[in-house]
């Protein structure tokens with residue numbers, strides 16, 4: 116009896132060894148179960164990054180808000196982006212952004228790379244969720260792009276109005292300018308973050324991945340301006356905008 120058991124045990128061991136070897140062989144081909152699972156997760160995340168024309172459903176959400184009734188930019192020039200992003204706690208969220216079709220691929224690529232690098236972005240919502248009120252959106256640290264408006268006292272459409280500028284983590288990266296000796300801060304609750312030497316979350320500076328990716332894709336950073344600072348803001352340079360929209364004067 117002992118002998119028979121020994122034979123069975125030996126056979127079982129050989130089988131186990133054989134199995135291990137074949138599993139090992141499979142792994143070296145890069146197709147183990149865990150690899151398959153992680154590549155499935157990657158492609159699932161990948162599917163969450165896409166660009167669409169402005170559907171009727173989206174248009175209904177933005178008309179009369181970011182897409183003002185006097186909007187001179189054709190709806191056809193805009194694209195809807197769906198993305199994923201992670202917040203400071205590493206939690207994953209879905210995001211929505213509307214940008215100009217000229218930069219849709221670039222912005223999608225930038226947001227995908229930021230997601231893959233676990234770069235924290237708190238919210239990426241349409242500004243329409245704040246009734247297209249920039250101040251409210253910024254106080255909520257929302258990241259967004261398109262919001263139609265003319266530059267004050269002109270018939271020129273602003274870069275956000277063309278969907279050619281993107282604001283990221285807006286509360287922690289405020290806009291500021293001194294006008295007639297008075298300092299303007301937007302959002303007003305962003306005042307504690309005007310000290311760019313201080314250490315705080317979501318801060319954009321020259322070492323920042325967000326800065327690197329946007330500038331690599333041809334955007335200009337508002338933090339580099341001299342007469343004012345707009346730390347949240349990345350835009351397409353004016354010469355390029357004039358080429359795309361020559362009648363915007």
Ligand SMILES: [Zn+2]
Pocket residue numbers: 275280281282345347348349
């Ligand atoms: Zn901006």
